[in-house]
Amino acid sequence: MQLIYRELEADIVRRTNAVFPAQNCFVEVLPDQLIIPRKYVELGESIRSLPIYKDDVWMVSYPRTGSTWAQEMVWLLGHNLDYITAEQDVRLRSPVIELSALLSTDHHEVVAQAFGNTVELVRNLPRPRYARSHLSWQLLPEQFETVKPRIVYTARNPKDLCVSYYHYCKLLHGISGDFEQFVDLFLEGLTPMGSYWTHVLPFWKRSQEENVLFIKYEDMIKDLPSEVRRCARFLGVQDILNDAASMDKLCDHLTFDKMRENKAINLEKILPESASKFIRKGQIGDWKNHMGNEMSERFDAWSEKHIRGAGLTFDYE
Numbered sequence: 276m277q278l279i280y281r282e283l284e285a286d287i288v289r290r291t292n293a294v295f296p297a298q299n300c301f302v303e304v305l306p307d308q309l310i311i312p313r314k315y316v317e318l319g320e321s322i323r324s325l326p327i328y329k330d331d332v333w334m335v336s337y338p339r340t341g342s343t344w345a346q347e348m349v350w351l352l353g354h355n356l357d358y359i360t361a362e363q364d365v366r367l368r369s370p371v372i373e374l375s376a377l378l379s380t381d382h383h384e385v386v387a388q389a390f391g392n393t394v395e396l397v398r399n400l401p402r403p404r405y406a407r408s409h410l411s412w413q414l415l416p417e418q419f420e421t422v423k424p425r426i427v428y429t430a431r432n433p434k435d436l437c438v439s440y441y442h443y444c445k446l447l448h449g450i451s452g453d454f455e456q457f458v459d460l461f462l463e464g465l466t467p468m469g470s471y472w473t474h475v476l477p478f479w480k481r482s483q484e485e486n487v488l489f490i491k492y493e494d495m496i497k498d499l500p501s502e503v504r505r506c507a508r509f510l511g512v513q514d515i516l517n518d519a520a521s522m523d524k525l526c527d528h529l530t531f532d533k534m535r536e537n538k539a540i541n542l543e544k545i546l547p548e549s550a551s552k553f554i555r556k557g558q559i560g561d562w563k564n565h566m567g568n569e570m571s572e573r574f575d576a577w578s579e580k581h582i583r584g585a586g587l588t589f590d591y592e
Contacts, residue, residue, distance in 0.1 A: 278319045278414065279305040287465060294452030294460065295444075301467070307411045309469035315376035321394045322372055325416040330403035331424035332510070334369065337474045338409050338467070339439040340431040341492035343540060345506075348529055349427050350405050352507050356515060356525060364389075364539050369405035370396045377409070377467070378447070409468050412477035423486040427506065428478040431492035432589035433471050434562035434574050437461050441565075454565055462577050472581035479587050493559050493590040499526050531557035560592040 280302050283291070291310075292298050302313045334349055336342035343365065350369050351361055366374065367390070374393040390396055397406045408415060419426070431439075441457045444450045444466075450457070457466070464470030482489035488509040495502045500522060507513040516522050527533065534540050534557075566574070 276306070276413065276417070278323065280316050280319075281305065283310070290456075290460065291465065294450050294456050296449050296451060304414060307413045307469060307473055308464065309411055309414065309473075310465055310467055311373075311469075312376050312467065315373060318373060318376050318392075318394055319414065322410070322414065323417050325372075325394065325398060325418075327416050327418035327422040327424055328402060328404065329422055329424060331422075332403060332405045332427070333415075333419075333424055334405075334407040334427045334429070335415070335478065336409060336429040337431075337436070337471055339436050339443055340429045341495060342407070342409075342429045344492075344495065344529065344531075344534060345427060345429045345490055346407055347534070347537075347540060348503060348506060348525075349510070351525060351528070352503070352510050352512050352515070353403070353405060355512075356521060358528065362539055366390065367396075369407050370400070371407045371409065372397045373408060373410055411469065411474045423484070425486050425488070425509070426478070426481075427488045427490060427509070428482070429490045429492060430475050430479075430589075432559070432562075432591050433578060434566065434571065434591060435492075435559065436471070437574075438562050438565050440466065455570075458570060458573075462573065472578075475587070476582070476585060479585060491589065496557065496559055497590075499529060503529075559590060562591070 282288075283301060283303055288299055291301055295301075300312055301310050302316060303309065304311055304315065304319065332349065332353055334342060334346045336345075346365055346369055347361070350365065351357070354360065361368070370390065370393050371377070372393055374390060397404065400406065412419075437458060438454075440461070441450075441454055444457070460466045461471070464473065468474065478487065479489060481487045488506065490502060490506070503522065503525060504513065504516065507516055516525070562571070
């Protein structure tokens with residue numbers, strides 16, 4: 276399958292320009308109609324053609340689903356709880372393959388200096404490779420279909436996700452629009468990375484396959500030890516958690532207070548001005564502080580339209 280790029284319609288350009296300070300900075304990628312910074316055009320085919328290995332471990336998600344949190348959990352489980360090496364920035368240990376494109380409009384020089392070409396960074400990782408992506412299924416390496424590496428997919432209820440994504444875009448991209456404008460774009464699939472349900476559902480449908488683990492942010496909040504054990508079983512490393520002390524230390528390392536202060540996680544090493552807010556609250560239900568009944572009902576109707584009959588549900592409080 277060949278990727279197709281096209282310019283956004285004039286009205287969509289006008290609306291995204293009203294929110295994002297970098298003007299006319301997005302393109303649409305088919306077949307998923309994914310909105311992404313236009314530098315992705317330089318990386319898309321190299322990502323699709325990337326050789327994949329059976330022992331790869333990929334962490335995939337839509338943005339702001341707790342994916343950095345899950346990434347730290349997965350990496351530590353897969354590396355025998357090596358907390359010393361985990362002091363290296365997590366984006367070097369398990370790079371986001373498209374990061375060179377995602378931060379190209381506002382942090383390009385910093386990202387280039389820290390990581391270089393992130394596709395090549397992933398390509399040259401020592402095996403087993405631990406890598407990460409926010410791309411939808413159709414844009415990921417095409418050998419995912421045949422080689423079937425292990426994939427850990429994280430999802431989150433879309434109301435809390437949208438609130439977190441809005442604050443993230445204010446922090447890293449300096450957006451100027453209000454929350455209502457952002458919600459309108461999000462519900463129409465016009466925020467970076469496109470439609471949430473187009474992203475989630477292909478992985479949910481594959482979640483019964485033995486190489487895919489589907490994790491919900493809310494389950495990690497409510498019972499982190501259970502999700503840690505589930506992930507360890509998926510990776511085949513459950514024996515490293517046989518003693519209670521190992522589990523307790525890992526869960527303590529993964530608390531939100533620790534994640535927020537962890538310089539290898541919170542962007543402090545790359546973007547010092549963003550560190551304190553990159554990891555926000557770690558709560559379920561923060562959407563109630565941002566949405567009235569009418570907006571909440573819009574989300575409910577939108578979700579029902581897209582996931583009716585799929586068997587996928589989320590906790591909202």
